[in-house]
Amino acid sequence: MPRYSPERKAALLKKLLPPLSLSVPEVARQEGISEVTLYAWRKQAKAEGAVVSGHRKLSDDWPAEAKFAAVLETATLSEIELSEYCRRKGLYPEQVVAWRQACITGQLSAQAQRQAERAQARIDKKRIAELERELRRKDKALAETAAILVLRKKLNAYWGDDNEDS
Structure with a gap:
């Protein structure tokens, strides 16, 4: 060798x-x-x-140190320079912006993070309640449709009518 x-x-x-x-x-x-x-x-x-x-061209698999280094390298770049940098590194500018936001979020105070989490929890609860309401409405409609079909079947059996279109 x-x-x-x-x-x-x-x-x-x-x-x-x-x-x-x-x-x-x-x-x-x-x-x-x-x-x-x-x-x-x-x-x-x-x-x-x-x-x-x-x-794989998954730049999200980069280690945290490499992402942080990319954020630092691009901090002072203009939009055109950022685009050139991203082309060289095989990135999208949106990824660098997201990484920058993640770095900022990581530096938020504990109180600010709790407030952000509470706000997100409120939004999530509201969405869950809305989806549950919609699910109940659809369940009721489905039960009503099933009951109508059963009644129609019983009525047709009682009258001896095989025609389903009536």
């Missing part, structure tokens, strides 16, 4: 990482290195906190 120098390993990992973000099979073909080796190196880099693209 060949050993690779740290410089060579870093150069190959650089091809796997943004902005190039080449696929593992592509780099393996270009460099003549086993895909298994490249996958192991990529996994190790991901464990060390590097932003690594995988077969």
Whole structure:
């Protein structure tokens, strides 16, 4: 099994990482290195906190440190610069905004968090009550329809009328 120098390993990992973000099979073909080796190196880099693209493009799977770093890097950027940054990293600007909001929410005081939770609980209770009311109404309508069908069936049986259309 060949050993690779740290410089060579870093150069190959650089091809796997943004902005190039080449696929593992592509780099393996270009460099003549086993895909298994490249996958192991990529996994190790991901464990060390590097932003690594995988077969899935789910940037929400990034570790918290990488998300926080992205928020810090984009804090002073204009909208155009933010869009350019997001293209390089394989993100959407909305994700960075959501991560920024999560960072802010994490820094809220305990009292502010409780107030926000109470407000959300009130909204949730209101919605639940509305849905339960609607469910009861639909249950009543269904029971009424079932009763009408049963009565119609009994009436038809009593009169000996097989015609369901009357």
